[in-house]
Amino acid sequence: MAARRAGWQAAGHEFQALAGALADDRRRAVFAAIVLGAGDVAAVAARTGLSARDVVTSVRRLVDAEIVADHGTTLRVDGERLREFARTAEPAAPSPAADPREKVLRTFLRDGRLTRLPAQRGRRRVLLEHITERSFEAGVRYPERAVDEALRAWCAGGEADHVTLRRYLVDDLLLTREHNVYWRP
CATH class of the missing domain: 1.10.10.10 (Winged helix-like DNA-binding domain superfamily/Winged helix DNA-binding domain)
Incomplete structure (x- = not known):
């Protein structure tokens, strides 16, 4: 063996x-x-x-x-x-079932950039969770300018804009907003 x-x-x-x-x-x-x-x-x-x-x-x-x-x-x-x-040549090993989250991320992210926002709510949620986890620490409060800056980096060169992305994050309760200050709940 x-x-x-x-x-x-x-x-x-x-x-x-x-x-x-x-x-x-x-x-x-x-x-x-x-x-x-x-x-x-x-x-x-x-x-x-x-x-x-x-x-x-x-x-x-x-x-x-x-x-x-x-x-x-x-x-x-x-x-x-x-x-x-x-x-x-080594025989090909059977590939494990692809993680559906990974499939969504591969579809809508290229080189760490958002190509576009999915129309389907479930896919969009997966993508928004990924962006939130990678961009914002839990418990830290961010001024709107810092949130916009973080989201612009995700949107550079894609079809989505940072304002729409920010709105989705708030609407899906991934970010909370009060007096132009944002945080992860």
């Missing part, structure tokens, strides 16, 4: 190297051109529209990942290496 686990760990590292090599759009285009028969840098550049420099850089990364073989003047996909990888 330990030997199998060690093999799967090694395969995992190989998978990361393979995924990393193919994660870039230019490298994928170069790889595809080589698969389709472009055998040298000039042919790959002509087929992809990339500069020779970009092609050479991409080929170097693909060769380092051992999925493309460079035989001096000829490039080819290392099919045996790909078959070897397919034989040793």
Whole structure:
């Protein structure tokens, strides 16, 4: 069992190297051109529209990942290496049921910014709770200016505005307001 686990760990590292090599759009285009028969840098550049420099850089990364073989003047996909990888790859583990809260957050937040407010009340509540927990400490009183500043950071670049967001937080009783001072109840 330990030997199998060690093999799967090694395969995992190989998978990361393979995924990393193919994660870039230019490298994928170069790889595809080589698969389709472009055998040298000039042919790959002509087929992809990339500069020779970009092609050479991409080929170097693909060769380092051992999925493309460079035989001096000829490039080819290392099919045996790909078959070897397919034989040793760890079987995919069944994914646990996704947390519905996480799904809502992934849908409406990008890079810590609110893309838009959900129309559905339950989803909006999940999002508002997340923003409240991350922006305001319980028991601390915040002047309206501080609340607006915290909420502007969430709304930057999205469709929602901080005033609407603040109103929802108060309406959903996630923030309490009195004389332009806000706090988490």
